Amino acid sequence: MPISLTINGTAHEVDLPEDVPLLWVLRDEVGLTGTKFGCGVAACGACTVHIDGEAVRSCQVALSDVWGDVTTIEGVGTPDAMAKIQQAWVDHQVAQCGYCQSGQIMQAAALLAENPSPSDAEIDEAMQGNLCRCGTYPRIRAAIHTAAGKLKEA
Numbered sequence: 517m518p519i520s521l522t523i524n525g526t527a528h529e530v531d532l533p534e535d536v537p538l539l540w541v542l543r544d545e546v547g548l549t550g551t552k553f554g555c556g557v558a559a560c561g562a563c564t565v566h567i568d569g570e571a572v573r574s575c576q577v578a579l580s581d582v583w584g585d586v587t588t589i590e591g592v593g594t595p596d597a598m599a600k601i602q603q604a605w606v607d608h609q610v611a612q613c614g615y616c617q618s619g620q621i622m623q624a625a626a627l628l629a630e631n632p633s634p635s636d637a638e639i640d641e642a643m644q645g646n647l648c649r650c651g652t653y654p655r656i657r658a659a660i661h662t663a664a665g666k667l668k669e670a
């Protein structure tokens with residue numbers, strides 16, 4: 517029986533086995549390829565999306581276990597707060613190869629929703645599960661500080 521999912525505000529009926537990871541559903545079934553496959557074992561963060569605002573590793577969430585509305589990197593431009601985070605990434609030219617960055621932005625957005633003024637240490641702790649083989653960590657941290665400032669102006 518198809519499983520109902522809401523992704524970026526749109527309802528989907530997904531007719532796949534219950535244990536298919538959400539990452540596969542997003543990329544192969546729904547065609548949202550901004551969320552990346554990196555490790556498949558919750559060790560890199562490339563597949564990070566939000567479920568009801570919580571940052572989760574979509575490679576580890578089975579289709580039948582999705583408990584709320586899913587937001588992917590393709591949905592980030594819609595709410596104003598997410599657009600400001602995305603702009604901070606552009607302003608700091610954070611991306612190098614870019615592969616990890618959708619996961620980085622989704623993790624950062626969840627951090628800023630919970631902690632509007634994170635310190636360097638709090639950023640490092642929140643982001644430690646999101647790996648970047650290009651070593652963009654200093655720019656990610658700077659972009660999070662800029663986004664935090666912009667969000668407070670709102």
Ligand code: FES
Pocket residue numbers: 552553554555556557558559560561562563564573574575576
């Ligand atoms: S692909 Fe999911 S954490 Fe690496």
Ligand code: FES
Pocket residue numbers: 610611612613614615616617647648649650651652
């Ligand atoms: S920008 Fe290349 S892996 Fe992070």
